[in-house]
Amino acid sequence: MVMSNYGWFMPVQASSYAAKIDFGIWGIHILMGGIFVLWLVYFSYLLFAYRQREGHKAERVHISHKASLAPDVIILGLELVIVFFYAIPSWSDIKMSAPAEKDSTVIEVLAEQFNWNVRYAGADGKFGKTAINHIDFTNPFGIDPADADGKDDIVTVNDMHFPIGKPVLARLASKDVIHSFSIPSFRIKQDATPGLVIPIWFEPTLEGDYEVTCAQLCGVGHTIMRADVKVESQEEFDKWLATLAPKKTEAAGEEW
Numbered sequence: 001m002v003m004s005n006y007g008w009f010m011p012v013q014a015s016s017y018a019a020k021i022d023f024g025i026w027g028i029h030i031l032m033g034g035i036f037v038l039w040l041v042y043f044s045y046l047l048f049a050y051r052q053r054e055g056h057k058a059e060r061v062h063i064s065h066k067a068s069l070a071p072d073v074i075i076l077g078l079e080l081v082i083v084f085f086y087a088i089p090s091w092s093d094i095k096m097s098a099p100a101e102k103d104s105t106v107i108e109v110l111a112e113q114f115n116w117n118v119r120y121a122g123a124d125g126k127f128g129k130t131a132i133n134h135i136d137f138t139n140p141f142g143i144d145p146a147d148a149d150g151k152d153d154i155v156t157v158n159d160m161h162f163p164i165g166k167p168v169l170a171r172l173a174s175k176d177v178i179h180s181f182s183i184p185s186f187r188i189k190q191d192a193t194p195g196l197v198i199p200i201w202f203e204p205t206l207e208g209d210y211e212v213t214c215a216q217l218c219g220v221g222h223t224i225m226r227a228d229v230k231v232e233s234q235e236e237f238d239k240w241l242a243t244l245a246p247k248k249t250e251a252a253g254e255e256w
Helices: 020-049 067-096 236-243
Strands: 106-110 115-120 154-157 159-163 168-174 181-184 189-194 198-203 208-215 228-231
Touching: 020 067, 020 181, 067 115, 106 159, 106 181, 115 159, 115 228, 154 159, 154 189, 159 236, 168 181, 189 198
Parallel strands: 106 168, 159 228
Antiparallel strands: 106 115, 115 154, 168 198, 181 189, 181 208, 208 228
């Protein structure tokens, strides 16, 4: 698995916006660390300079209210700069600028205790219709067997493959409780909520094996709710899909 040490550093950056998110995380930590050091030095100076000493009498000195507000104004200004020049543009780029479906790998992800069900459209590029009454152990999405568009849909459990350098559009949903779809190396984390279909996107930029985890306590099997993610070339991805495509008998032309 392509991961860095989880001690002081973060997992490897394996998606197109991972570096942007890391910049914010590191930048905020460095900024807050710097402010902490400045306040620590300042308070240490006050404790030493105005300590109780023999022969020194305390003085009552009025300090301008404006002077005491100066540090607060500076910090507020820095926070506003971060919000308007980093946070909002980054959020807009990640959440509001999803690529077109025709240029992406489109999947559906259905979370349940304690698996990640994944559906790829087949060779026709269309997802089949679904209905609750068709859901069972072998058909977690409830794909309608009478719908021609669903005949070639590919469903996997805890196994995802993506081509490198191509955006992935994923539609998240949950069958039971709230789960949280998290791929640390991609810097993606989004709740899957019952009754909602939530779209997310990411673009893998580094070939390798990664892991999906559930980042929301969802029951006794929460810690085992994991899925394998493999980022590979387009050719290898196409071969993988071909091995999972529904087969047809030569005589009857029926799937088996």
